[in-house]
Amino acid sequence: xxxxxxxxxxxxxxxxxxxxxxxxxxxxxxxxxxxxxxxxxxxxxxxxxxxxxxxxxxxxxxxxxxxxxxxxxxxxxxxxxxxxxxxxxxxxxxxxxxxxxxxxxxxxxxxxxxxxxxxxxxxxxxxxxxxxxxxxxxxxxxxxxxxxxxxxxxxxxxxxxxxxxxxxxxxxxxxxxxxxxxxxxxxxxxxxxxxxxxxxxxxxxxxxxxxxxxxxxxxxxxxxxxxxxxxxxxxxxxxxxxxxxxxxxxxxxxxxxxxxxxxxxxxxxxxxxxxxxxxxxxxxxxxxxx
Amino acid sequence: xxxxxxxxxxxxxxxxxxxxxxxxxxxxxxxxxxxxxxxxxxxxxxxxxxxxxxxxxxxxxxxxxxxxxxxxxxxxxxxxxxxxxxxxxxxxxxxxxxxxxxxxxxxxxxxxxxxxxxxxxxxxxxxxxxxxxxxxxxxxxxxxxxxxxxxxxxxxxxxxxxxxxxxxxxxxxxxxxxxxxxxxxxxxxxxxxxxxxxxxxxxxxxxxxxxxxxxxxxxxxxxxxxxxxxxxxxxxxxxxxxxxxxxxxxxxxxxxxxxxxxxxxxxxxxxxxxxxxxxxxxxxxxxxxxxxxxxxxxxxxxxxxxxxxxxxxxxxxxxxxxxxxxxxxxxxxxxxxxxxxxxxxxxxxxxxxxxxxxxxxxxxxxxxxxxxxxxx
Numbered sequence: 001x002x003x004x005x006x007x008x009x010x011x012x013x014x015x016x017x018x019x020x021x022x023x024x025x026x027x028x029x030x031x032x033x034x035x036x037x038x039x040x041x042x043x044x045x046x047x048x049x050x051x052x053x054x055x056x057x058x059x060x061x062x063x064x065x066x067x068x069x070x071x072x073x074x075x076x077x078x079x080x081x082x083x084x085x086x087x088x089x090x091x092x093x094x095x096x097x098x099x100x101x102x103x104x105x106x107x108x109x110x111x112x113x114x115x116x117x118x119x120x121x122x123x124x125x126x127x128x129x130x131x132x133x134x135x136x137x138x139x140x141x142x143x144x145x146x147x148x149x150x151x152x153x154x155x156x157x158x159x160x161x162x163x164x165x166x167x168x169x170x171x172x173x174x175x176x177x178x179x180x181x182x183x184x185x186x187x188x189x190x191x192x193x194x195x196x197x198x199x200x201x202x203x204x205x206x207x208x209x210x211x212x213x214x215x216x217x218x219x220x221x222x223x224x225x226x227x228x229x230x231x232x233x234x235x236x237x238x239x240x241x242x243x244x245x246x247x248x249x250x251x252x253x254x255x256x257x258x259x260x261x262x263x264x265x266x267x268x269x270x271x272x273x274x275x276x277x278x279x280x281x282x283x284x285x286x287x288x289x290x
Numbered sequence: 291x292x293x294x295x296x297x298x299x300x301x302x303x304x305x306x307x308x309x310x311x312x313x314x315x316x317x318x319x320x321x322x323x324x325x326x327x328x329x330x331x332x333x334x335x336x337x338x339x340x341x342x343x344x345x346x347x348x349x350x351x352x353x354x355x356x357x358x359x360x361x362x363x364x365x366x367x368x369x370x371x372x373x374x375x376x377x378x379x380x381x382x383x384x385x386x387x388x389x390x391x392x393x394x395x396x397x398x399x400x401x402x403x404x405x406x407x408x409x410x411x412x413x414x415x416x417x418x419x420x421x422x423x424x425x426x427x428x429x430x431x432x433x434x435x436x437x438x439x440x441x442x443x444x445x446x447x448x449x450x451x452x453x454x455x456x457x458x459x460x461x462x463x464x465x466x467x468x469x470x471x472x473x474x475x476x477x478x479x480x481x482x483x484x485x486x487x488x489x490x491x492x493x494x495x496x497x498x499x500x501x502x503x504x505x506x507x508x509x510x511x512x513x514x515x516x517x518x519x520x521x522x523x524x525x526x527x528x529x530x531x532x533x534x535x536x537x538x539x540x541x542x543x544x545x546x547x548x549x550x551x552x553x554x555x556x557x558x559x560x561x562x563x564x565x566x567x568x569x570x571x572x573x574x575x576x577x578x579x580x581x582x583x584x585x586x587x588x589x590x591x592x593x594x595x596x597x598x599x600x601x602x603x604x605x606x607x608x609x610x611x612x613x614x615x616x617x618x619x620x621x622x623x624x625x626x627x628x629x630x631x632x633x634x635x636x637x638x639x640x641x642x643x644x645x646x647x648x649x650x651x652x653x654x655x656x657x658x659x660x661x662x663x664x665x666x
Contacts, residue, residue, distance in 0.1 A: 239663070252378040252379070253652070
């Protein structure tokens with residue numbers, strides 16, 4: 001057995017990927033095809049599909065209503081990503097400047113929020129943000145700092161806040177990883193050549209940590225774009241994101257084909273975003289080698 | 291490099307956690323395992339054994355939880371409850387192949403759809419002798435005459451509840467559809483996150499049939515709903531009554547029993563059926579076609595148990611919905627039976643209507659509802 005394996009590296013490779021490969025084939029690739037195929041079928045009146053080919057679902061995707069919802073989701077996802085970088089980058093930088101023992105502790109602290117279910121943590125925000133009985137507004141009003149409650153709930157502010165809160169640790173980790181790998185002697189060299197603090201950051205640290213920033217952005221952007229729990233809870237159900245439209249097609253509208261078409265479109269967009277990311281990092285690597 | 295390895299490990303953990311979180315909706319119940327050692331207490335049916343536990347798929351706060359324990363004592367079957375928040379969600383779950391539920395509680399119009407779609411099992415009346423306790427008008431409901439597929443569980447009305455110390459008593463749907471930015475309630479109002487119910491409110495306000503499929507009327511209703519949205523804190527079908535009770539909101543569109551339950555926390559809440567009329571509903575106990583014979587038998591036993599006059603009375607009193615159980619009235623206190631929020635007088639009842647399935651127009655409703663929800 002061992003000998004056969006040694007003589008036959010191809011077989012060995014196949015055996016190694018078989019468990020994961022089979023799992024993904026059955027539970028990811030095949031369902032994916034079902035989604036794509038359903039996108040081209042007609043709806044059953046109360047759910048399900050009728051096996052009749054149509055391309056109408058995909059043309060409906062560009063209907064102004066759904067397209068503007070998509071743009072809104074894009075706007076919220078971009079805002080979320082920006083804030084995650086803005087808040088997360090300094091934190092990641094701070095973490096790498098600590099001694100190794102402290103770093104591990106900080107990493108652990110970063111993970112603690114994940115010990116509690118995301119849904120529960122989102123509901124917890126409700127008690128803070130509620131307009132008239134929320135902890136923040138009640139405290140500020142009782143202290144006499146404000147007279148009218150602040151609009152903290154049921155708007156884009158609440159949605160972005162909830163998303164940034166949820167995805168911040170995910171953004172920090174890759175930025176931390178790339179900052180951690182950064183060779184400190186380069187910073188010293190720049191300093192020796194009389195670069196100012198700002199210049200060192202702009203021309204040495206930032207470019208070298210860019211892959212981490214891009215990776216962190218991807219990890220935040222993609223789930224934010226498809227988010228549907230946060231807008232439903234913190235948005236008060238008053239604003240739609242594309243994730244809500246998709247879940248509504250299945251849970252409320254009984255329109256599986258249209259939901260499938262929207263999902264397919266989302267996947268295509270994510271795919272392009274990912275490809276763009278890989279191309280930019282590949283270009284970067286090429287430049288570095290040159 | 292070791293540290294880098296840890297970061298990767300952490301990333302993996304996050305990815306898994308994230309994957310776990312992106313599925314917030316209640317997971318469909320796994321099939322209740324049929325026990326092989328269970329010695330079923332007497333209750334009938336040939337060789338079918340009773341399962342150890344069954345799942346009841348129910349609305350939130352829609353049963354006296356003590357009854358589960360009593361049923362378990364009587365039958366040996368443990369009941370686990372899972373919840374949904376709209377008929378559409380229930381229908382979607384069953385359509386999507388979720389199995390393992392022994393008893394579900396769809397409303398009138400949804401029962402009609404489910405029968406048409408073959409999602410319900412026919413009830414074995416031999417296992418439900420207490421069926422005879424129902425009031426006559428509930429044995430011949432239009433969506434299922436003769437209780438072939440379902441047994442009426444509770445009935446109620448849709449209207450609105452408000453905090454009477456802070457709001458002048460409104461009597462009309464106009465309080466939702468003619469928002470006044472200077473009023474106290476502005477920004478402290480919710481409507482049901484339910485397309486059929488919210489459209490019914492708008493259609494009743496406009497004086498149209500709440501089951502209309504006329505696009506012009508529906509568009510008018512959509513515009514009214516968008517106008518109403520200006521003063522909404524949100525759309526909510528699950529916690530609206532608690533939010534009025536806590537003082538977060540002052541007015542909410544919702545179901546009568548929910549507000550009556552919230553009065554236990556805040557006695558200033560008042561429920562009103564609007565003068566233009568609105569929705570009357572009957573929620574029903576049904577057994578999905580996907581139930582195993584064991585689950586079906588236990589489900590029928592649970593239905594029969596809930597039809598016991600004394601049990602039905604206690605359940606009604608606990609959740610504040612009117613019981614269709616005639617025999618239960620003997621066990622209900624006088625002031626409960628005389629409460630017009632629970633048992634509306636005939637002249638109010640005359641103005642209320644059932645929601646009915648709208649067939650193909652369903653997609654129009656949903657499309658317009660999406661427009662309402664995405665309006666800024």
